[in-house]
Amino acid sequence: MKKSILVLASAALFLAACNSSTEQKSSEPAAPAETTTPAAAPAPAPTEPAIVTLNAGDDMKYDITEIKVKAGQTVKLTLHHTGxxxxxxxxxxxxxxxSGVDENEFAQAALKAKDTDYIPADHADDIIAHTKLIGGGESTEIEFTAPEKxxxxxxxxxxxxHAMMHGKFIVE
Ligand SMILES: [Cu+2]
Structure with a gap:
């Protein structure tokens, strides 16, 4: 009886040893992959300006409704009135x-700002940048720095x- 217990115990030990060794093998991490990409450092502000050309005609539509630039990038934006x-x-x-300015509320305020080409002076803080107002065949250009992401x-x-003429300006 004692002997068989001993045998069992040693068998158990052996199994345990086996198990632990295989477990260790299977859980052993693969050889660490060569890290070719250096740790991500904060990207410096891009030196190349973003050139944006926006067209709008008599159909009351911008041809682009999504503009993507990088934070801190100089943006050179040209608006063409193709109508x-x-x-x-x-x-x-x-x-x-x-950021956080309600488009509808701003548009309502702009309605009353005919004398300043629909740029409401009392909402200056709501505006990052704007062009002047133009009519058919005209173009206008502005330059500004892209805000934070x-x-x-x-x-x-x-x-x-604005219901027809609006879009998203995405800063990455
Ligand atoms: Cu318009």
């Missing part, structure tokens, strides 16, 4: 709103246009 209608009937601009709204603040 024929005059500024009084079909004026277009580009207004980039600050995030998604921002842009719109045309001419009365009645």
């Amino acid at each position: 024929k209608l005059p500024i009084t009937g079909m004026g277009h601009n580009f207004v980039l709103l600050a 995030g998604t921002y709204d842009y719109l045309c603040s001419f009365p009645g246009h």
Whole structure:
């Protein structure tokens, strides 16, 4: 009886040893892969400017509704009015709103700012950058620095246009 217990015990020990050795083998991590990519360092602000060309015609639409740039990047944005209608009937601009600004509320305020081409002076803090208002056949260019990472709204603040003329300005 004693002998058989001993045999069992040693068998158990042997099994345990076997198990642990195979377990160790299977759980042993594979040879560490060569790390070819260096640890990610914060990217410096890009030195190349982002060139953005936005077209809008008499159909009251921007041709681009998503613009992507990098944080801190210089943005050179050109707005072309490809239509024929005059500024009084079909004026277009580009207004980039600050983070968290409600597009509808801003557009409402812009309605009352006819004297300043629908850029409401009392909402200056809501605006990161904007072009002047232009009519058919005209172009205008602005340059500004992209804000911090995030998604921002842009719109045309001419009365009645923003529902059709708006887009996302994505800073990566
Ligand atoms: Cu417009």
